[in-house]
Amino acid sequence: MNSRPTVGASVDLGSNSVHLLVAAVAGHRLRPIIDESAFLGLGAAVDERAHLGTEARAELVTTLQRYVSTAHLVGATTVTLMGTEPIRRAADAARIVSDVEAGTGIPLHVLTHEEEAFLTLIGVTEGRPVTHETLVVDIGGGSSEFCAVGPRGHARAAGLRLGCNRLTTRHVAHDPPTPDDIAAMTAAADLALADAIDVRPREIVAVGGTASNLLKVAPGGVPDTILTRERLAAALATLLERPAAETSELYGVNLKRARLLPAGATIVDALLRRYGATQVRVSDAGMREGAILIADHVGRAWRDRLDSLAHGWRTA
Secondary structure, three states: OOOOOEEEEEEEEOOOOEEEEEEEEEOOEEEEEEEEEEOOOHHHHHHHHOOOHHHHHHHHHHHHHHHHHHHHHOOOOEEEEEEOHHHHHOOOHHHHHHHHHHHHOOOEEEOOHHHHHHHHHHHHHOOOOOOOOEEEEEEOOOOEEEEEEOOOOOOEEEEEOOOHHHHHHHHOOOOOOOHHHHHHHHHHHHHHHOOOOOOOOOEEEEEOHHHHHHHHHOOOOOOOOEEEHHHHHHHHHHHOOOOHHHHHHHHOOOHHHHHHHHHHHHHHHHHHHHHOOOEEEEEOOOHHHHHHHHHHHHHHHHHHHHHHHOOOOOOO
16 A cells, blocks of 8 residues: 555546546545546437447547546556446447557456446445445436445445436437426336335435536535435426526536436436435545546456455555
């Protein structure tokens, strides 16, 4: 274990955005240095044509080259590139992996649902041993990752093909969505969540851009990180008052993200009903933080140790 802070970086290739985090690491603590994202819409591209294609691959590689260069410039000694749901199902996934490594000199890890969930759990818990039954849910564009862990036993993880981009594409025909659009998304979310991991968590933690952006339109704003069902209903009502472009301008939400937020609110509400919970805590931490922490803790072989370390580790 290093006695002085090191610097690590990770990049998450998600359905909606490609996100870079560079942070100084000292034990279980991260101090963010750079946190930025590019909304490339990889999930929508794969939905439309089953693959990214030459132009979209080139744009992705260019973005990752810039991110890797930026990370190295501020002293990152490790850079972890992670492909998620859109890369897993892209017909040209092998070409994406090859192009990325050729363009950046760094391998692209195409993660399983379980690996995504474990890394997210580590990010939320900061790699510390878990003290109570916790369910962490990462709501993405094309899928959602679930990870449950308690003070005893190993973490359990599963993924569902339930995401805000997927729901919006399939069930929303209006801007803003109509009550019929919302009803269709609710039914689809409830159906998908019937297969969600079966646990009785004391705490539910939601991570990712969907959850953090819902805070922006909820009463009380970002400082209040607890989304109750009442606060969530108020956020959805706000989203349904005006077109996405107006929501984007008024609340400082990326326009593409604003179009997906009604679906995100629908999923969170369905999640609370599924587990009989009254609230969910929103965390800024997630898979990127987890990847930096575990790479710093065990080095390049982190994927081989991920299962055993998902419940946390002690530094003393």
